[in-house]
Structure formats: structure tokens, C-alpha cells
Amino acid sequence: MTSNLAWHGFSFTLPHGWEITAYRLDPRRGEFRFHQRLIDRAQLTWVRMAGRPDIEGLARDITDRQLRSAGRDKVGAEVVKHGPWLVAHAARGEPFQALTWIAHDQRLLHWTFPAWEGDDADLPWRTLLASLVADPGDTLRWELFGTAVLLPRRFAAVEVDARPGVVRIEYADSAGVSVTVRRFGLARSLLAERQLSSWLRRSMFADKGRIDQVQETVRGGCPAVRAAFSIIGERTFDRVAWRRWPGEAWWWHDEARNRILAIEQVGPPKAPRVEFSHAG
Amino acid sequence: MPASPIMSPLDQLKLVPLRNAKVRLIEETAVRAILEVDVTYPRWFGPVPRLLKAKTAKKVSLDGMALLMWQRVDDRTSLGQIVDWLASSEQLDFNEARLLTLQFLRNLSMRGLVVLGDRTGLG
Numbered sequence: 406m407t408s409n410l411a412w413h414g415f416s417f418t419l420p421h422g423w424e425i426t427a428y429r430l431d432p433r434r435g436e437f438r439f440h441q442r443l444i445d446r447a448q449l450t451w452v453r454m455a456g457r458p459d460i461e462g463l464a465r466d467i468t469d470r471q472l473r474s475a476g477r478d479k480v481g482a483e484v485v486k487h488g489p490w491l492v493a494h495a496a497r498g499e500p501f502q503a504l505t506w507i508a509h510d511q512r513l514l515h516w517t518f519p520a521w522e523g524d525d526a527d528l529p530w531r532t533l534l535a536s537l538v539a540d541p542g543d544t545l546r547w548e549l550f551g552t553a554v555l556l557p558r559r560f561a562a563v564e565v566d567a568r569p570g571v572v573r574i575e576y577a578d579s580a581g582v583s584v585t586v587r588r589f590g591l592a593r594s595l596l597a598e599r600q601l602s603s604w605l606r607r608s609m610f611a612d613k614g615r616i617d618q619v620q621e622t623v624r625g626g627c628p629a630v631r632a633a634f635s636i637i638g639e640r641t642f643d644r645v646a647w648r649r650w651p652g653e654a655w656w657w658h659d660e661a662r663n664r665i666l667a668i669e670q671v672g673p674p675k676a677p678r679v680e681f682s683h684a685g
Numbered sequence: 686m687p688a689s690p691i692m693s694p695l696d697q698l699k700l701v702p703l704r705n706a707k708v709r710l711i712e713e714t715a716v717r718a719i720l721e722v723d724v725t726y727p728r729w730f731g732p733v734p735r736l737l738k739a740k741t742a743k744k745v746s747l748d749g750m751a752l753l754m755w756q757r758v759d760d761r762t763s764l765g766q767i768v769d770w771l772a773s774s775e776q777l778d779f780n781e782a783r784l785l786t787l788q789f790l791r792n793l794s795m796r797g798l799v800v801l802g803d804r805t806g807l808g
Contacts (some may be wrong), residue, residue: 408778424778442779443694569784570777590777590785594750597716663776 410437411538411548412562413451414510418536420529423447425550430565447530448517458513460504464493467502467515475499485524490534494521503534509541549574552586554668556679560584581640581650582672584679589665592658601665602630605656608667609634614652629657636671643673650674655681694783698765702758702790703802717748718755722797745796754789758799764790 410417410425413432419439423446427438436450461484468482472495482493487503494501503516514537518530525531540546546555547562550572563583564575570590577583587608589595595604602619609616614634622629635649643650652671659666668681705722712719721742726734733739747755757767764786772782793799 422779424780426780440780443698569781569788590781591750591775593775594753598749 408551409548409553411546411553412437413512414541414545414558415451415507415512415514415537415539416546416548417449417533417538420446420533423529428565428567430562432561445519447519447533450515450517452513452515453511454513455511457506457508460491460506460513461493463513464491464502464504467517468493468495468500471500487531487534489537492534497521497523503530505537507539510539547574547576547586551588551664552666554584554586556584560679578676580672580676581638582670582676582678585667585669587656587665587667587669589667590663592660592663592665595665596658601628601656601658604665605630605632605654605667609654612636614671615649624655624657627657627659629655631655634671638673640673653681698763698768698783700764700801701760701762702764702767702793702799703760704758705798705800708798711744716752717746718752720745720747720798725797745798751789751792754786755793755798758790758793764801 408419408423410419412430413435420441422441423439424441425437426440427436429435433453434451436448438448439446464484465482472478477495477499482495484491484493486492489505490503491505492501492503498520501518501521503518505514506512507514516530516534522528543558544555545558545560546553548554549565550567552572552574554576556576557578559578560576561578562574563577564573566573572588573585574587575583575585589604602621605619606616609632614636616632616634618633620631622631624631632654634652634654636652638644638646638648638650642648650671650673652669654667654669656665656667658664670678670681672678707723709721710718711721721744724739724741724743726739754767754771757770768779768783768786771777771786772779775782777785790799790801794801
């Protein structure tokens with residue numbers, strides 16, 4: 406199945422069957438690795454830099470160093486331009502690079518692919534690179550491991566817990582508002598065991614949340630549960646005074662994709678919230 | 686001491702999970718199976734469990750995905766085939782299904798119900 410990856414303001418449509426199998430999510434310097442079944446397909450790294458580097462020189466240098474470390478003779482890399490990307494390759498079968506600079510975010514994106522097999526337009530790496538979107542807008546789309554959320558730019562990812570069948574990603578802003586998205590696989594088996602509202606209650610209990618109200622509803626045509634809850638505030642004074650922070654949670658069953666999806670938001674009472682009542 | 690060989694994921698997928706032949710089926714419905722398996726004690730316990738009349742069998746109840754996984758273990762289906770079945774039936778990506786399958790089989794193995802065997806040399 407085709408899936409999307411959107412992180413730190415850049416997004417790609419991944420080729421059919423590609424999966425993220427390893428990640429390092431530091432906003433300044435991070436990476437994803439991709440496999441198709443057990444075959445290594447690519448690596449994406451990003452680096453935030455003070456200014457635009459010499460991308461062509463960098464591409465040639467990386468290619469040369471890769472060849473040297475593999476014990477090959479130095480071969481001058483050929484550099485071609487594909488849209489915003491500079492693609493540097495040496496010989497057929499050798500690893501090759503694609504680099505671009507996202508000016509508004511001062512971020513260098515760097516793909517490494519395991520083997521150069523030519524430049525045909527229908528090769529997966531060509532469609533992958535062509536799918537890049539780097540929007541400088543006020544809202545950012547974050548999409549990873551089957552979860553997706555649209556958040557104001559002030560939010561940043563603070564915690565990713567990705568285990569097989571269970572994914573939890575938390576985003577937060579400087580005002581203390583946190584947004585948590587969840588994705589559970591094996592939804593039919595989970596819901597045969599207990600109802601969606603019961604899973605929500607268990608999750609809230611595990612997170613020390615107190616549920617004030619639960620309502621069965623529909624979200625984007627899917628059976629859903631909406632809950633109002635509160636937790637003890639996470640800032641020092643609120644924690645000492647046991648002042649509670651209000652939150653809302655949406656859990657829904659995406660029957661077509663056999664997933665349970667959830668989005669939760671909690672924060673200080675007066676902090677501005679994100680509107681999640683629409684499906685998306 | 687020689688280092689134990691590390692199996693590649695590709696070789697791992699060729700392994701065949703085997704049922705413990707001594708497992709007895711006590712009760713089976715569409716949603717649940719109750720199995721009985723012999724209890725084994727560490728050798729250094731010696732005759733102590735027998736003298737203390739410790740239990741010799743335990744019951745294991747399987748339902749949900751654990752039951753489906755147990756039903757797929759038929760001493761012929763390879764790990765790779767089980768992974769493909771889980772990925773297609775539950776709409777999971779291959780590697781997510783692979784890790785989940787290993788997790789379920791590890792749990793079944795810890796309960797003494799299955800073992801992962803290498804039957805690739807048997808033809």
C-alpha cells in the first residue's frame with residue numbers, strides 16, 4: 406500500500422510497499438530508513454544549517470567518500486537536476502544521492518539510494534523525489550506510521566513510541582498544550598474483545614486521566630467516541646496545587662483500513678487549542 | 686567459545702513454527718480454545734516438585750489473535766507465509782506484520798505451545 410510521510414514541514418508520497426523501519430527524529434539532524442519487505446530501499450536524512458551549503462560540491466563529495474569507503478577507485482560523480490533536486494551518481498549499481506535545500510526552513514534534505522539503475526521517469530526514486538512538498542504555511546501536516554494530523558507551526562513532535570501494531574506520537578507547543586495521536590492495528594480483534602469506549606477508558610486510566618463525559622458519535626463516517634477528560638497539570642505550580650487541565654479525546658474505528666485512530670488534546674485551561682472536531 | 690550464528694531475517698522467514706505435540710485440546714469454541722500443556726521444572730529442582738506434588742500440567746486459554754495464530758501453526762506453514770497472511774488479513778505493512786507475528790509466536794513459545802524449527806533441510 407502507498408503511504409505518506411510528512412515530518413518537520415516536508416512531505417513525500419512513498420512508493421508502493423515502502424515502510425519506515427528505523428528513525429532518528431531530532432529536528433536538527435534526523436533520518437528515516439526505508440525497506441520494501443526485507444530489501445533496503447533508501448535512507449532520508451535532514452540537517453538544519455545556518456545557510457545554504459554548496460549542494461553540488463556536497464553531492465560529489467558524498468558520492469566520492471562512499472565509493473572510497475567501499476574500496477572503489479575515485480570516479481567523478483555525474484550530477485543531474487530533477488526539479489528542486491540535485492542527483493549525484495557514479496556507476497550503475499553504486500549508491501547515489503539526491504539533495505535539496507528547503508530555504509524557508511533552512512533544512513537540507515538528503516536521500517541515499519542503494520543502487521543507480523538509470524534515470525527512467527517511472528523508477529520509484531523519480532516519483533518519490535517529485536512528490537516533495539515543503540509548504541511554508543502556518544500549519545504543518547505531520548504524517549508518520551499511519552497517523553496524520555494538521556497542526557499550527559508552533560507545535561513540534563516531542564515523543565514517538567512506535568511499536569508493531571501500536572503507535573503513539575505526542576506533539577506540544579510552548580504554552581503546554583499537547584496533542585497525542587494514536588494508531589492501533591488489529592482493530593477487528595481489539596473491538597471483538599471490548600468496545601471502542603472501553604479501550605478509550607483503559608487508555609485514559611493508564612495515562613492518569615479522569616473522564617468527565619463520553620459520547621458515542623461518528624467521525625468522517627466512522628463509528629467514533631468523543632470524551633472530555635482532565636489530567637493533573639504538568640507545570641510545577643499546577644502539579645503542586647493539583648490543578649486539573651481539561652482535555653478532549655476522539656477515538657474512531659477506520660473500518661476500511663482496519664485501524665483504530667485517536668487524537669487527544671490537553672493543556673492549561675486558558676491556552677489556545679486546536680480544532681479537531683472535523684474529520685481528517 | 687564459538688559465537689552463535691546470527692540468522693538473517695530472510696532465513697528466519699523460512700523457519701516453520703511447530704506445535705508442541707504433547708499439547709492437549711480441552712475445549713474449543715469459535716472464539717476460544719483451552720489447551721493443556723505439561724509443566725516442566727528446572728532439572729536442578731530434582732525430585733522436589735514430585736515430592737511436593739506440584740502440578741504437572743497447566744491450562745492455557747487462547748482467544749482473539751493468539752487463537753488465530755495458533756490455528757495457523759500446523760507444522761507446515763513457514764513463518765514467511767504466516768507473516769503474509771497476517772499482513773493481508775489485518776491490512777498491515779510487511780515488517781509490522783513480521784514483528785507482530787514474532788511477538789505472538791514468542792508468547793506462544795513461552796507458554797510451551799510452539800517452537801520455531803528449521804525444516805529447510807527436510808525438503
